[in-house]
Amino acid sequence: MNREEKKTVLAAVCGAALFLLVQTLHITLEGTVERNTLSTLYLIASWCTSAFGFAIFAQGWLLFSNQLSRGRLYSSALFLGVCVFDLLHTFGFVGVPFIKSIISEDRSLWLLSFSRLASSIGILSIFGKEDSPVLVSGKNSVLRKSILLVALSVVIFSAGCYFLPGVISPEKADSARKLLNFLVLLIYLLAIAVIVYPKRAEKSSSLLIIIRSLVFLALGQAFYINVGYDRNIDLLFGAVSSGVAYYLLLTGVYRLTIEEPFYEKQEIEEQINYLAYHDDLTGLPNRRRLLQYVEEVIESHRSSAIRGFSALAVLNINHFKNINDSLGHLAGDHLLQLVAQRIKEAGRHGEELFSMGGDVFAYLMTDRVGLESCLLRSRELLQLFEKPIDLESGEYHISLSLGISVxxxxxxxxxxxxxxxxxxxxxxxEQGVDIRRYVPLMQMKAKERLKLENDLRRALERDEFFLVYQPQVQLSTKELVGMEALLRWQHPKRGLVSPAEFIPIAEESGLIVPIGEWVLTTACRQNKEWQNAGYRPICVSVNLSMRQFLQPNLAGKIAEFLKRIGLDPCYVDLEITESMTLDKEKAFEQLKRLKDLGVFISIDDFGTGYSSLHYLKNMPIDRLKIDRSFVAEVMEDSNNAAIVSTITSMAHHLKLKVTAEGVENEDQLQFLRQQRCHEAQGYFFSKPIKAQEFENIFLKPTIFGLPS
Known part of the structure; x- marks a missing residue:
């Protein structure tokens, strides 16, 4: 319970206690205070009540006219009428000349009852519903209707007050007035219930003030029930309670219809401004704020006599797409938050981290003493990620690339x-390094890269891609057992574009999916054509990209085009990378669906990724391909030799085949034979060659003879 709620409860308890105390000491209080004194005190209290009532009207109607609301306008009009009734009642009750001849003391009590009836019904109608804004143009219409209603009410109630006492006996008139006052009390209590009941878990402070005003109105009405010629003390306490209630209502209406909307508008504007200049995921300042801030830094450099260096570093998480695709977007978002937190916590004076969206961050370093200081700090930022990052699915080592401009x-x-x-x-x-400082040549390369991406989008429809095939040889028998299909791009102007240049662009742009489907379909169709030509059937290996592998309908697509081509799935080997198995459950389900087709599955570049041996033994795979980086220095580097030996030994125990990539000489070949490696491929046997050349060299001879 907050402070305002406690005040409201306390007001209700104190009001009830005051009422009981006054009723208990009623005779004593009446005897202690003279009637003239009571009349004077009552006159003062009534004037205060009327003043607060008129203030409610003035506040709502005359002040803050540019911020109109239904609740404020109608409550203003209501209390304009209530003030008229209260003043007529006061003048009549205290015996003001001229008024006394028209409104007797008895009739003034009826005016008081009608005044409270009008206020109770009005408050219930106004605050029982949600407030809404009112156009300034509608103010005059509300004013005319309110004045007409007030004038009509004054005439009707005045006529009733004038004629009613003459129609019925004084005893019945007194009982009728008590019944009317009791009815008004019930309406006040109903208004409290209507405001409190809605399922708003927490009431605003202004609404709680209005509830407190209703508590005091109900308290005043409880005093008015027994008001008569000999109950002036009740009339006084009723007037005091009403005065307190009017003051609270004045404050509550102001806060509810003027102050709160102002602060809400201010808060919304601040929130909009925050969202405009901050990243929603990480809470970091965004690109818009970065550009604004950097311009301020540049301006300060220009206007300052002291010349220092300021550096802007852009950081990019390496292979984030693979992590995001494998572990899911929630894990990817969490990773971004942890990366941002780690960098931000390491920040120093004159440094600030920004989010560029996705996996890109910017780090601004101001007032550095020199270029070396900027580069040294950049290296320190990258070293923050030598420790792994904890995600729900385990620990992951990530690295960042950094580019800096000064x-x-x-x-x-x-x-x-x-x-x-x-x-x-x-x-x-692109260069596979951690950090680069900008040089003008890079901008030219960036433009070339953009142009290359545009050309890549049209390369498929222009039939600029073609496949080359590299043989896979069984080491024990020197027999050709398979081939790997590799993609090449013959650009009409650039000539042959390296896969290392265009494959990353295809992956980032999403073009890798249609290109990958073309590679798989073309390779399988070529293999079937060779089988139809009478050559011995062999397996064709095709690399799958991460985006392809994550397609939920991948197995169905492959089954459909294999059926259309007529190629047995056992002659297809799909190669995936270890990074594709980060999300073990998704990877296992996808691999199971592919294995159910009857295709072979290999893990390419084994030893360079994230595979867990615990999961590896349960995955439905057939072969491990040792990465060429281990094979290349197997004779010079004992560590590489140990890795190759370990992988082949592990594969044998797991009953998996082992294929070594990048075999280039006889020494490497003999070492692999000693390690009982099953198959190999590399330039020692043949470079990747076109289909016709592959057919002439490797398919027409029945046995492939290895170079001696």
């Missing part, structure tokens, strides 16, 4: 600095 020198505007730092980080990723 002011002055690498750009004259915030946009240029950011663009150049972005070009530097892309260059770092």
């Amino acid at each position: 002011y002055p020198g690498d750009g004259e505007t915030a946009e240029q600095l950011l663009q150049n730092a972005d070009a530097a980080v892309h260059n770092a990723k």
Whole structure:
């Protein structure tokens, strides 16, 4: 229970206690205070009540006219009428000349009852519903209707007050007035219930003030029930309670219809401003705020006599797409939050981290003493991720690439600095290094990369792709047992484009999916054509991209086109990478669906990724392919030799085949034979060659003879 709620409960308890105390000491109080004194005190209390009532009208109607609301306008009009009744009652009750001849003391009590009846019904109608804004143009219409209603009510109630006492006996009139006052009390209590009942878990402070005002109105009405010629003390306490209630209502209406909407509008504007300049996921300032801030830094450099260096670093999480696709977007989002938190916690004075969206961050370093200081700090940021990051599914080692642009020198505007730092980080990723400082040549490469992506989008429809095949040889028999289909791109102007250049672009842009489907279909169709030509059936290996592998309908697609081509699935080997198995459950389900087709499954570049041996033994795979980086230095590096030996030994125990990639000489071949490696491929046997050449060299001879 908050402070305002406690005040409301306390007001209700104190009001009930006051009423019981006054009723208990009623005779004593009446005898202690003279009638003239009571009349004077009552007159003062009534004037205060009327003043508060008129203040409610003035506040709602005359002040803050640019912030109109239904509740404020109608409550203002209501209390304008109530004030008229209260004043007529007061003048008549205390015996003001001229008024006394028209409104007797008895009739004034009826006016008081009608006044409270009008206020109770009005408050119930106004605050029993949600408030809503009112156009300024509608104010005059409300004013005319309210004045007409007040005038009509005054006439009707005045006529009733004038004629009613003459129609019925004084005893019955007194009972009728008590019944009317009791009815008004019930309406006040009903209004409290209507406001409190709605399922709003927490009431605003202004609404609680209005509830407190209703508590005091109900208390005043409880005193008015027994008011008569000899109950002036009740009339006084009723007037005091009403005065307190009117004051609370004045405060509550102001807060509810003016102050709260103002602060709510201010809060919404602050929230909109925050969202405009901050990333929703990480809470970091965003690109818009970065550009704004960098411009301020540049301006301060220009206007300052002291020349320092400021650097803008763009950081990009390596292979984030694989992690995000494998573990799911929730895990990816959590990873981004943890990365942001780790960098932010390591921040120093004059440094600030920004989110560029996705897996890209920017780090601004101001007032550095020199270029080396900027580069040294950049390296420290990358070293933060030598420790793994804890996710729900386990610990993961991640790395970041960083590109940096320095002011002055690498750009004259915030946009240029950011663009150049972005070009530097892309260059770092392409070169496989951790950090790069911007040089103008990078911008040219960035433009070339963009053009290459545009050309790549049209390459498939222009039939610019073709496949080459590299043989896979069984080491024990020197027999050709398979081939790997590899993609090549013959650009009309650039000539042959390296796969290392266009494959990453295809993966980032999503073009890898249609391109991968073309590779798989073309390779399988070629293999079937060779079988139809009478050559001995062999298996064709095709690499799957992460995006392809994660398609839920991948198995169905493969089954459909294999059936259409007429190729037995046992002659298809699908190669995946270890990173595709990060999400063990999804990977296992996908692999099971593929194995149910009858295809073979290999893990390519084994030893360079994230595989867990615990899961590896349960996965439905057939072969491990040792990465060429281990084979290349197997004779010079004992560690690489140990890795190759361990992988082959493990594969034998798991009853998996082992294929070594990148075999280039006889020594490597003999070492692999000693390790009982099943198969191998590499330049020692043949470079990747086109289909016709592969057919002539490897398919027409029945036995492939290895070079001696």
